């Protein structure tokens with residue numbers, strides 16, 4: 001397919017269509033207020049990307065419970081006090097013409113006590129001296145996801161994206177290594193995916209008919225089993241439980257290193273599944289117009305732009321103007337990021353990412 005195919009609209013099962021194939025990936029930037037309210041810096045960043053030509057913009061990971069926090073100055077959606085800030089973000093995104101989604105997040109066993117977090121493991125063996133969540137506590141967390149989605153709807157977002165990646169709670173429950181429960185949330189794959197499915201179904205019931213639900217899945221580390229994840233995903237696609245699946249690969253060109261699928265394209269394992277009306281996209285080193293277009297040929301309906309969107313906040317506009325567009329080469333200087341509109345808080349966050357900000361700049 002050609003670059004122009006990236007600018008064709010894409011219908012979703014619920015709500016308005018995406019105007020093109022670019023989605024801004026969720027990007028934690030640690031610039032919210034300490035209570036999780038969106039700060040002027042969050043608003044400023046969102047206003048910048050809102051004008052960037054994306055079809056759908058995801059917020060950074062937002063806490064569905066105060067105790068599920070993983071990052072200092074993480075965005076929050078666990079209280080009505082967060083509504084004014086979230087409303088400002090949703091309004092700015094809509095004014096720019098994109099759809100919007102809050103990424104819903106709970107850190108599970110990786111919640112950070114020094115930030116007010118309460119580690120919430122699926123198993124009693126994950127953290128020394130910390131007992132597994134009871135069934136009632138799991139149900140409470142499920143309900144917090146659903147309440148957070150209602151809040152996102154109230155704030156004017158078109159939908160939510162569930163953070164089911166990187167070992168955070170939904171992914172933790174899917175993992176045979178981190179989940180040794182014997183209640184309805186552990187044991188068989190059906191039980192280990194139950195929390196995710198109850199969250200999705202609860203949101204579908206609680207929110208309006210046009211509300212969009214995305215699900216982010218990562219396939220590596222944290223004891224996740226690729227074959228099982230593929231089965232779970234096949235079921236979620238077959239039942240059309242979500243509007244879009246977002247594959248959180250670190251490299252969209254990744255090849256499976258071991259097991260039954262060794263040597264195959266990781267992306268292909270998921271784009272090859274029947275998807276009915278659900279849309280499928282990936283993140284992972286999409287740093288040029290050509291790579292984005294190539295991913296449509298590889299079976300994606302849309303692409304997620306992460307680091308390239310931090311380097312150049314209007315990546316889709318750049319691609320539209322120049323089919324040969326390539327992101328600047330990393331690392332870049334802090335000054336470069338300043339000229340691209342990043343706040344000092346965001347730049348400091350980026351200093352923690354390998355090979356992103358030139359040392360000493």
Ligand SMILES: Cc1cc2nc3c(=O)[nH]c(=O)nc-3n(C[C@H](O)[C@H](O)[C@H](O)COP(=O)(O)O)c2cc1C
Nearest residue numbers: 025026027028060061283284285286305306307308
């Ligand atoms: C600064 C930064 C913050 C990120 N924050 C989140 C996040 O809040 N939630 C999430 O699911 N992924 C997060 N990610 C992962 C990205 O969404 C994306 O999947 C990953 O960076 C790969 O895409 P890329 O190669 O285009 O950067 C983050 C990545 C970066 C670089």
